[in-house]
Amino acid sequence: MSSEYDNIPTLTSIRSYYRLDNEFVNQGNYEKCSKYDKDSREYSKPYLLCLRLTGNLNNYEKLEFFDKLNMHKCIYLNLWAYNQLSNFEEEEHSDIRGLIIDNWRESGKFEACSNTQFISYLSKSEDYLKAKRLYDYALNYAKLYLYHEKSSIGCTPKDELYIEKSRTLYNDIKTECEDSRNQWRSYCAAYREIQNFYPHPQLLNLQCKSKVPDVYPHTGKAGQYQEQEDTEPEGDRATHSPEQAQPTLEGELSESSSSGSHKAAATALPILGFLSIGFILHKFTGLGSMARNFLRGRINGMNSHDELTNELLESTYDDQALPGITETYIGYQAT
Template sequence: MGSEDDNNLNLPSDKCYSELDTKYVNDGNDEKCEKLGKTSGEYTKEALLCMGLKGNLEKYEALDIFGKMNDYKCKYLSLWAHDRLSKLKGVEKATMMSTLLGIWIKSKQYEAECSPSQFPAYIDKDDHIKEKSLYDYALNYEELENRCKNCDITPCTRKLAEYITESQKLYIMVKIECNPNLGTNFQRSCIALSDIQKIYPNDELLNPICEGIEDGSKSYRNHERRGFEGELTESHSFGSHSSGDTSSSYSYKAIETSLPILAVLPIGFVLYKFTRLGSMARNLLRRGRINGMNSHDEFTNELLEDTYDDQAHPDITETYIGYQAT
């Protein structure tokens, strides 16, 4: 069975999943798998997936193909199995999953170190895609970093540059979602992020930058990434960074700047629309009292006097409770 991956970027994740597809398929001959049938003398994709899973479980100890992420090979096996199952056409997915779980539970790895509990847990397709994308990007990181370092000699393809950018955006988004204060640490993507940070604790996954991009027969410098970087750098980082990582770490200056502004605008509107401050301002404008510095001081003094006159205007005082200008 050929690889089902279709991004054609020739990345380590593609190679690993292709190996899971084919390498130990002959070690997975099983009566249940045989029953999934043949077409024109060839095993169906369902049968090959069944045999591939059984073979990978039989040869689990030999599955040393995930580099620094090899401690999580059971998760990669679950992600692979679910990905291949989701791509089967004309198959009753629930029945097929039951068959695969039966194979898995009978394997010696079931109680040893690779439970199939992760495999049927991907009820939400989006959760599976997000989690798989994170683990795949971590698996691809070192290869991508090497390619980017040499992109002056061999420019990145546009497709590769887009893959890096989209993966880093996902990584950043998940870091926001998994803020410890939000209580989301049991979310699947947050567990994936935690696993990745055990291997890459300093946000190294944000390092790769395709400086040179090949588009057809032309090469050019990547300014889009710099624009993206400019919005998100030099505010605060999410984790501890070494000095070497600072230049490529991402943060949220744009978000931090915009949120207070967005918070102030509704408050200003409410004060103007529904309190005496609004009517005062309108009356003063009609009488032409805002002309030059003297009139400005007069207007300011009147606003301040009315704002802090708790006895005369308690409704305005209540408006300010809990709000402190920064």
């Protein structure tokens, strides 16, 4: 499978891992993490990882950005932790494993969320990758279903490829896990766990009812997933104290984020039928308020569509809550 097929900024998984990177980094344990800050000129990668990890653990109860799977957030915190480890050089892995395991154990949140899954992923990175992509598909399913099947919003080629690859992965894992010799593999454990919230074959039924191009011939403009180079200047790095580090730390995040930084030019998709008219699709842009006003006018009196419309509006609010995802997108595909 292509390593890039799941590199779509609007996926729930991408947005969730982005928030794990950034949401509580300023609430990490500066005292404990200071021992990893070896370079006075800039924040080291281990130091930032420590702040992110301790910030997330300190605020574990507030990690409420996993859509319909919030009750399974511990799974995704473990996946995120291993992804962080994978972004370090091989010779650094021993120290980074210790950083993650030690700070997790000392966080006081071990009973609420243990790092057992993280430790299980250490045995084979290929198994972790399959488990992560399967869990990510389960996390992404709700919005994909809402947009592309329930409301018939058109799929871009990247949407369609992601759904196709994810369904293929699901089927392949299902077949492999029927062999008792594979029961111990982490992706088989993931498959069994997913059955608890999306029983087979629900994840296989997702389809694109219509399609739209990535590039519109009449304008020559790219669709919502066009990437461009990061041109924002870095923040100053003058101090590392908790009080002074907070405003400058944000300038480090896009550069040092565990998956690298990209820009995405967010544009709208063309009009597709009544429900997909206009600015529903502008969930990918900064025109959220216009989209909501337009929708409310068009659906007035259409009681049969109330439930779907409410879901779409709620999803639009969710997307507007993190404008930085589309404007300063951090690619967080599985690696």
